[in-house]
Structures are given as structure tokens and as C-alpha cells.
Amino acid sequence: KADETTHDEL
Amino acid sequence: MNIFRLTGDLSHLAAIIILLLKIWKTRSCAGISGKSQILFALVFTSRYLDLLTSFISLYNTTMKVIYIGCAYATVYLIYAKFKATYDGNHDTFRVEFLVVPVGGLAFLVNHDFSPLEILWTFSIYLESVAILPQLFMISKTGEAETITTHYLFFLGLYRALYLINWIWRFYFEGFFDMIAIVAGVVQTILYCDFFYLYVTKGEGRSQLSIPT
DSSP states (O other), X not given: OTGGGXXXXX | OOHHHHHHHHHHHHHHHHHXXXXXXXXXXXXXXXXXXXXXXXXXXXXXXXXXXXXXXHHHHHHHHHHHHHHHHHXXXXXXXXXXXXXXXXXXXXXXXXXXXXXXXHHHSOSOOSHHHHHHHHHHHHHHHTTHHHHHHHHHHSEEEHHHHHHHHHHHHHHHHHHHHHHHHHHHHOOOOHHHHHHHHHHHHHHHHHHHHHHHHTTTOSEEEOOO
């Protein structure tokens, strides 16, 4: 879950 | 990071800078929809709150700060400094018809029901329709300055490049974000009509005339 909500794109 | 995402970001940055310089140099925001610029400022504000909570990279942070700064500077130039040149009579799109449904959708369809994530989702949905007041204004006036068409071209190109970036990331990293992809497809489709005119009529004409 966590990885999905860390957005690395602008 | 891949070449499509990098050129996409640079295309986006180019669009933002072109618009800011156009208004600053000509000291006029004629033909520019202030409503769209307010929506973009709202998009960046709601999307980049994670500047306060997480650090991705220097590039990521720097670009976010530049985007937010330029967005607010553009809104300031339109509504304060060069207010006299703002064409309010043609900038009449009812943005509440965009913000309210997008806000509701962000609550219904998101990856995680947390404040930051809902705001991110809201910004993704809003960005896909934020250009509508600008396109509507151009269709009303029936023309656009050449520099404005270049602004729109790079702005539309950036999300189209992001679509390729998502294909690339799905193929090589197995990464995909359905919300961003669907919104990105909608956003790019909205520019198709403009892209056609930009390519077919952009050459040789001083003004882009969109049949109203």
C-alpha cells in the first residue's frame, strides 16, 4: 500500500 | 527516470516559462484564460503538498518548487499586475462545473482514503480538465496569438510524453497507476483538436483561427 501512495512523478 | 518522462517534464517546464515570459515581456495577458491558470495553481498546490512530508530527489523537489512558483507568479501577473489587459469577457467558463465533480470523484475513486492521497487524486483529475477554460476562451475569440499556441503545444505534449513514459514503466518496471493513466489519456485527448490545428494551420499564419 505504502509504495502505491508515494508518487515519484511530477 | 526515463527519457520520455524527462522530456515530458522539460516540455511542461517550457510551456510554463513560455507563458510567464509572454505575459511579462508583452506586459499583457490578452487571450490568456486566468481561470485555467488558477486551476493549474490549484493542481500544483494540491499535488505537491508532499514537499512538506517526503523527499524524493533534488530534481523532484526543485521542479515542484519551480512549478508552484511560476503558477502563482502567472496568476499574480494576470489578476494583479496586468489586470487591465485581462479579457474577462471571454474567460467565462464555469470552473465550478469542473472543480465540484472532480472533487467528488477524488473521494470516490482513489488509491488510498488519506488526505494527501485524496488531494493528489483531486489534482490528477483536475489537471486533465484544467485547460478547458483556455480552449473555450480561444474558441470564443476565434483566434490565439502564436506564442499562446506554442504554450498549448508544449503543455499538451508533456502529458502525451507521460503516456509513453507509463508504457515504458509498465513494460520495464511493471509499474502502472491507473488513475494517472486514465486522467492523462483524457487530458491528451482534449488537446487533439488543438494539435490538429496547430500542425495544419500553425505554419504561415500569424494567428491560429479556430472555427467557432
